[in-house]
Amino acid sequence: MGARGLADSYGGYRTQLVNELQAKGIRDLAVLKAVAHVPRHLFVPESVRHRAYQDAALPIGAGQTISQPWVQARSLELARLTGRERVLEVGTGSGYQTALLAECADQVFSVERIPALSQAARNVLQQLGYRNLSLMTGDGTLGWRPYAPYDAIIVAAASPEIPKPLVEQLSPGGRLILPLGTRDSQTMVLVTRDPNGDGTRVEPVSDVRFVPLIGQFGFAGGASS
Numbered sequence: 001m002g003a004r005g006l007a008d009s010y011g012g013y014r015t016q017l018v019n020e021l022q023a024k025g026i027r028d029l030a031v032l033k034a035v036a037h038v039p040r041h042l043f044v045p046e047s048v049r050h051r052a053y054q055d056a057a058l059p060i061g062a063g064q065t066i067s068q069p070w071v072q073a074r075s076l077e078l079a080r081l082t083g084r085e086r087v088l089e090v091g092t093g094s095g096y097q098t099a100l101l102a103e104c105a106d107q108v109f110s111v112e113r114i115p116a117l118s119q120a121a122r123n124v125l126q127q128l129g130y131r132n133l134s135l136m137t138g139d140g141t142l143g144w145r146p147y148a149p150y151d152a153i154i155v156a157a158a159s160p161e162i163p164k165p166l167v168e169q170l171s172p173g174g175r176l177i178l179p180l181g182t183r184d185s186q187t188m189v190l191v192t193r194d195p196n197g198d199g200t201r202v203e204p205v206s207d208v209r210f211v212p213l214i215g216q217f218g219f220a221g222g223a224s225s
């Protein structure tokens with residue numbers, strides 16, 4: 001959808017990262033293709049650019065991180081995207097996962113609470129030519145109601161509870177992926193809304209460590225956000 005025909009000197013590093021993710025169990029070919037395509041080095045500060053294609057979380061400023069590629073790829077796999085979906089991301093951060101989503105889904109809506117991060121992400125995503133995504137600054141625990149329902153919602157920050165507005169904004173059969181737990185330790189869970197829209201099924205996936213989701217249906221605000 002964007003970043004078409006990108007020619008840079010990092011292609012070999014992206015291939016290595018794809019190989020590493022495959023070795024760690026990522027099987028979804030659309031996700032691997034997106035990782036092979038999106039220039040992660042453009043989403044991280046100069047000071048850590050040499051580490052851009054390591055399978056590691058990296059600082060992006062404002063006390064936040066770009067998540068580990070394996071965690072992002074696993075979240076994308078769990079979203080089961082075919083290219084036709086409307087997706088909500090909570091926690092734009094650097095915008096890297098937003099780009100991966102834009103490669104794998106039809107339309108992407110992404111909310112970030114820190115204006116400077118949202119603006120920086122917008123700049124890179126525009127530079128790469130993505131047209132199928134919209135960004136907003138605000139409290140993503142409230143979702144983005146005017147564009148709901150979403151076939152998939154990915155939350156990229158740790159929440160103490162499953163935010164009710166996000167479940168309400170899922171399509172019947174929709175998937176919500178989020179790290180659930182305390183500020184220090186979480187389990188990534190897959191929440192699937194029943195096809196008839198009534199209940200949800202919650203399945204634990206793996207142990208993870210994310211920065212906190214700060215908002216009305218997340219943690220209370222504080223210096224460590």
Ligand code: SAM
Pocket residue numbers: 060064065066067090091092093094095096097098111112113114117138139140141156157210211212213214215216218225
């Ligand atoms: N997916 C991002 C990437 O590829 O760079 C990484 C996201 S980072 C781990 C988590 C982000 O969630 C931070 O940028 C943080 O500011 C943001 N965040 C925390 N609480 C939020 C909220 N209530 N609404 C929107 N964004 C929030």
